[in-house]
Amino acid sequence: MSLKSTLEIDIVKATTSKIDSVDFENLLFGNIFTDHMLVCDFKEGAWQKPIIKPYEPFMIDPSAKVFHYGQAIFEGMKAYKDENDDVWLFRPDENFTRFNKSAVRMAMPEVPEDIFIDGLKTILEIEKEWVKKGLGNTLYIRPFMIAIGSGVIAQPSTQYRFMIILSPAKSYYSGEVKVIIAEHYSRAANGGIGAAKAAGNYSAQFYPTKLANAKGFQQIIWTDDATHTKLEEAGTMNVFFRINDTLYTAPTSERILDGVTRKSLIDLAKRDGLNVEVRSVLVEELVNAAKDGSLKEIFGAGTAAVVSPIVAFSYQGTEYQLPKVENSFAQQLKEDLTKIQYKLAEDTFGWTVKV
Structure with missing residues (x-):
C-alpha cells in the first residue's frame, strides 16, 4: 500500500488553531479534536471529491437512515511521532481492509483506497503538530461512515458520508x-x-x-x-x-x-x-x-x-x-x-x- 498522494482534495484551512489551548499532559481520551476534518460524500452511485475543512458540526435530515436503521461503521487507528519528528502509521492497510469488510456487511459502499489512505495522509500532514513525541503520546484517528440519505423506509440508504476526525490521546484506561x-x-x-x-x-x-x-x-x-x-x-x-x-x-x-x-x-x-x-x-x-x-x-x-x-x-x-x-x-x-x-x-x- 502506497501513501503517495495522487488524490485531488479541496482544502479549506482553519483561520485559527486551538492547539495552544490544549493541555496535552492531561487529555481525556476522545474528548479533544484537531482543527480539521475530512469529509467525502457518496451520492448518485459515486464518491464525490473529498474536502478537508475546519472541524465543525454539520446538518443532516432528521430522517437520515443512520438515525433510524443504524448504518454506521468506524475504525480506530493511531499516528505516532518519532524522535526525528517524522509521523508514522501502524498497519493502515489492515484498517482500510477491515473498514470495507464492515461496509459490505452493512450494505454500504466500499471506500476507495485513495480516498481513505491519501485522505488520511493529507489531513495528517496538515495536523502533524498535533502528534506529540514521546512514548504514550499519539494522535487517535477515527475514520467513519454514516448513512445520510433521507426517508424512513426500511432499506439501505443511497447516500453516505465518509469522514476522518483526529484526537490527541494518551492512555485509554487508567487504574486497575x-x-x-x-x-x-x-x-x-x-x-x-x-x-x-x-x-x-x-x-x-x-x-x-x-x-x-x-x-x-x-x-x-x-x-x-x-x-x-x-x-x-x-x-x-x-x-x-x-x-x-x-x-x-x-x-x-x-x-x-x-x-x-x-x-x-x-x-x-x-x-x-x-x-x-x-x-x-x-x-x-x-x-x-x-x-x-x-x-x-x-x-x-x-x-x-x-x-x-x-x-x-x-x-x-x-x-x-x-x-x-x-x-x-x-x-x-x-x-x-x-x-x-x-x-x-x-x-x-x-x-x-x-x-
Whole structure:
C-alpha cells in the first residue's frame, strides 16, 4: 500500500488553531479534536471529491437512515511521532481492509483506497503538530461512515458520508481493571454483525456494562451467545489468557472482531518464542486455572488501550484475583509493540508506514 498522494482534495484551512489551548499532559481520551476534518460524500452511485475543512458540526435530515436503521461503521487507528519528528502509521492497510469488510456487511459502499489512505495522509500532514513525541503520546484517528440519505423506509440508504476526525490521546484506561464474565448478555451472535466494526455493536454493550460498573467492575468478558461457555472478547477489546506459560486467545469468527493489535501481538509472541494457542477457551478452564494457580495473566488488546492488564474476574458471584507475576507477557508484548510503533526498535514485519 502506497501513501503517495495522487488524490485531488479541496482544502479549506482553519483561520485559527486551538492547539495552544490544549493541555496535552492531561487529555481525556476522545474528548479533544484537531482543527480539521475530512469529509467525502457518496451520492448518485459515486464518491464525490473529498474536502478537508475546519472541524465543525454539520446538518443532516432528521430522517437520515443512520438515525433510524443504524448504518454506521468506524475504525480506530493511531499516528505516532518519532524522535526525528517524522509521523508514522501502524498497519493502515489492515484498517482500510477491515473498514470495507464492515461496509459490505452493512450494505454500504466500499471506500476507495485513495480516498481513505491519501485522505488520511493529507489531513495528517496538515495536523502533524498535533502528534506529540514521546512514548504514550499519539494522535487517535477515527475514520467513519454514516448513512445520510433521507426517508424512513426500511432499506439501505443511497447516500453516505465518509469522514476522518483526529484526537490527541494518551492512555485509554487508567487504574486497575476488573471484569465480570457474561452469563446472560452477548456481544454478538452467529450470522450477526460481530465481525464488523459497526456502531450498533458498541451501543448494545452499554447496558450490560453499566450493570457491571454498578457491581464494581470496569468491563465484561463476553461469552458465546449459544452456551455462554466460551470466552470471546473483553469489553471493546480482544482478550488473551496466560495459563502457565502458554498464551491463549479465541479465533476470529462472525462474533469476534479481527483486531489489528490482536494479530500483531500473536506475531510478536511467536517471534519472542512464547507458546501461543489460538483456540476457544472455556469459562470452566479459566475458573479451574484460577483455582489451581496456573492462571497467570489476563489482558485486553486493542488500538485505544494497546494492552490492558486485568487484575481480577468474577463468575457466578465469586471473584478471582490474578497474581502479580514477574516477566509479565502483557508488559513484554506491550513494550515490543510500542517500540515498533514509535520507531524505537527495528520493524522486521514491515508494519509501520511513514506519512
